[in-house]
Amino acid sequence: MNAPNIAVLGTGSDVGKSIIAAGICRYLADKGQRVAPFKAQNMSNNSGITPEGLEIGRAQIVQAEAARIAPHVHMNPILLKPFGDKQSQVVLNGKVHGNHTAMDYHTRKAFYFEKACQAFDALAAGYDRIVLEGAGSCAEVNLMDTDIVNFPMARYADADVILIADIHRGGVFAQVVGTLACLPDDYRDMVKGIIINRFRGDIDLFRQGMAWIEQHTGKPVLGVLPWYSHFKIDAEDSVEIEKINDFKLLEKNIPAVAILRLPHIANFTDFHALARIHGLQTVFIDSPKQLDRFTAIIIPGSKNTRKDLTWVMERFETPLNDYVRKGGHVLGICGGYQMLGQWVKDPNGLEGSPGQTRGLGLLPVQTLLQSPKTTTLSEFRWGDAYGRGYEIHMGATQLTGGVPFIRIVSRNGIPVNETDGCLADNGQVAGTYVHGFFDFNTIIKKWFDLIGLDHPLDFSIDAAIEKDKDYDHLKKHMETYLDLEALI
Template sequence: MKAKHTLMVQGTTSDAGKSVLVAALCRILANHNIKVAPFKPQNMALNSAVTAEGGEIGRAQAVQADAARIEPHVDMNPVLLKPNSDIGAQVIVHGKAIGNSDAVDYHQMKPQLLGAVLDSHQRLAQQFDAVIVEGAGSPAEINLRDRDIANMGFAEAADCPVIIVADIDKGGVFAHLVGTYELLSDTEKARVVGFVINKFRGDINLLLPGNQWLEKKLNIPVLATIPYIPELYIEPEDALDFNQILNTNIAINITVVGYPRISNHTDFDVLRLHPNVNLRYARTPNAVDKCDLLILPGSKSVMGDLSFLIDNHWQQFIARHLRYGGKVFAICGGMQMLGQRLYDPKHIESNIDEMDGLNYLPIETTLQGAKTLSQTKAHCLTSGSAISGYEIHAGKTIETATVKRLFKLANGEFDGYESQDGQIKATYLHGVLDNPRFLSQLLEWAGLTGATGFDYESEKDNQIEKLATEVEKVLPINVIKQLLSLN
């Protein structure tokens, strides 16, 4: 059955601009009062979000849902892979983990997962006027073409048109586009209705001869050349940016430890954009200059990342940092690492049965098969500020001694801890820094005075609107509607 009013965005490479272009198209359509939903058949990412119904999806699809001005839903990302080793990942279907799989076994699962993918797409297509689909990686990975559900495999099964985007900033944009197209099968080539060139800088007249050559060679139009948009920040799908943006005004220096299986690093995008924060991700302490606040983020492999901390001398850095009066804030897996002991008897994330934690909080954590997945409201017991966030964790944490609690949840339970000396705060709640009042109080606790008020939610929406405005200039709504057969 032909997918009605569905358009798929595929890319010549990872990070070609698929996620951002889907977000732009969703906002453009929403601005023209067209009900639109994002969709990604299969996502591989450690950044995830929790939906209202308690399911887990890729963070990029939650951002795209925000762009479409709708609530995220598990149907927007029916298959999510969360890598927990170089060859394996946790497999999440319709928001719930069904187990771990290595690459070979997962490849065998794909035909069964295609049904779940198509069911989700069909439900969205029935509820919305348009569906914008994001591919994964590149459709030209010929070793992965067999049983593909993420790119042309989905497009063929759903019978939808495809546009291919390439990032000219990487260089070789015409080679990327021609090479990708030529590696497709004849039926796949017939689905390609246009190309989009992303992040162009300079005089467009210098690019036009290349575009004309491409159109003549492949008989496919270049639908748009999207300019490089300075100072645009849309939450990344999974890439971790180690570049530091220095603020010249009153600022506090914050370092996030970038261990190998860091998860949900979008928790700290608010800090990257905050006018009074200098944020740095660091693999090793040697990369750290000034640090007022050290953050231990979430992790998809807590014991493995804890071993990474120890092997790379972070344990000594943390001790010295605290001794000199610095502060430490931890989220989810980072909080578990600060405890006395970690247990993984069922080998949920690793082959290690148990190991010592960093021993800064009187807690122990046991990893369990069933995840806690929920959107949460609470208030901070130390400041009284109301907060909202979300939980994604497999660990069950218990206290081994009396400890100061950080949050009281709406359901009456408690979350988070504060050390007796007041230098460490930790919580299971992702997204807690997106709450302006709590963020201001946390930065003040860490040593910042005279902070500028900062509304991250408004800034995120402004950034999406800025993106949509620039994209619509080169890819007008009438062209988008024609691609979706909405005319």
């Protein structure tokens, strides 16, 4: 008889479910178990591509890496990518299924739950255990009847539930007790233990608190997980993009790169490899103040390119043009690449209202948004430097000048010989569709050469190797502070 599956549910959003699920995956994999992650429905603009060229949430890719397996579309059959206040693009089994308002999607929950169960069954057939991740709070009483990702999915998977609470945001006793009080008896009985996450300070001072929680809930506290800073795991959502304009933290003699914090920013994990480099500072900004302080400005991906482009034009058009005129360097990735051009057209309203939006005009390119969506794992070369990343975009961009930026040599494992992106004649402005552009040191070095960054930087850290080491650090962190044997 197989051991039970494990469902990691939370008292709220961003309490650490994704990362704790990743740690459990690494722990079980190192125990010799065939383990895979699963999230029925994910809402995030931080997505990635599986080896078969299908799109899923980035969190499940991270969890698959932690489990030492390749990501698969069955791990996240439903992905919602918000592009407006009340609308999301629905990605079903890795492909665009359409755009829905919240109410439209709500009325189709039975259909989507059936698809999620089918994906779970297909995934579970090949593994010993599944580690499921919930979404948001698992005790939203007004949504419980149509919930397809928390307790209903855990029950379908016959999974033991671990409840995660975040002590850093305060009110942890109310989080735990209140969550359990909101659950019906059958759901409450599924909860086998509690983890208190993001603790700061002396854990011994919380022993009495742990005892109080156990006494008032009848559930064991499996441990208190301290805040960590000695390793980094890609998260589905991240507080780092909420910390903007930290100019006061910049050190004068250390070069810095700024990333525009777009309202609909996508795939912010593109810049984790830069953030790892000793001797380089990365800062998210939403204000054009102090642009001259930065060696380069990056415009990242967006889930609503034209809407974000309007925001960029209002705030940054003149400052960015002045910055480039004074010799500054700008790089656009995916939606950011499109924004650097002359215009972006969306005749069919793929990302909102049909129309055309004028671009920054810093690159001689023009973009037409159109179906189908490009989703590929892509290998590329920039001169003699090799890189590997992924493409997720709707639309095609045509060069009217400049030169192609990089050359794509394979997509989804199939050799190709195609160009991507654009480099302006002045050599200061460039754009590419490739996410994960900075994941290889050879590419980072070449970009530093392009932007004239000759500061003695430390390239001793290889992003791929360091990422795998971080999963081991996460496992050790959890082994130290949690009763993992009881958990599994």
